[in-house]
Amino acid sequence: MRAIVSTARLWMREVLPQDAPVMFAMNNDPEVMRFTGDRPFPSLAAAETFIRAYPDYQLNGFGRWAVILKGEEVPIGWCGLKRHTDGMIDLGYRLVRPHWGNGYATEASHACLDWGFQRVDIHEVLGRTARENRASVRVLEKIGMRYWRSEPCEGIPDSLIYRIRRSDPR
Template structure:
């Protein structure tokens, strides 16, 4: 069975989403520099196994761009509408099938440290959730992070997501690593609909 609806998606014109303050869009070449700076920031990457060098960051941006080009949606580049300033990424993507909870659609985000504490992650993620449930007709969206990442967990809670009872070891994080243990948050479409005004 198809996990999501593609009826409303035109792959030749990738989806662009807007909020009051932000634009979620396809990646552009001008994003690479600030993205590399962000991925090299030890504080931004505190809850990942290691910061990324410039080539690793560029490769990641290329993969995210390719997925949006293929599907019409994904982990979008995010910029402020007031200054067209790149601040990070927010969006949806399909998890790998080797995750303990199987393949599903996750919502994720990563913002440059200068833009923390402004509600941007929550604002953009709410718009991405709306797209996932209303356009893709998803039954559920999940999110996960390393246990020490309380900042991301706070965003998940603001989004109305609920923590699953069982934590898990992330298969991409080496055994014995302090960040291997992750928590999983879930949000069903019915619960999301109940939150809407």
């Protein structure tokens, strides 16, 4: 499969059913899931079913993409934009723990933002994180997002909401 987005060290493509083992393991790592508000997949089959039914690529032309190291084929996580039912678009990312701390989340997030602002009629993107998730706050700030407000969000009672607009300097 071809890359949708490519950076110096990464390439991204749609998440495929064969990625289910990585996504299942990642979503069942308590440390990875600690600040997400999401529930783990109950089984590998459930992860595969979720991937097969994921509607965002067809509905919006974008979604959460598999993040893969250049020269590799197996994802190290996912990153991408998501359009919610209220029209809001957020940027999300999640990586397997062995790849934390290498700047991959920042690199992938920056590339996804650029792609969204250049290829799709997107004017604003939000980033949401738990207040305690300092690493995620740093990613959002490094890609040019600025703190906007705090509110409960998808199982996280004290979420920080960051945002960036297409017209903002990056």
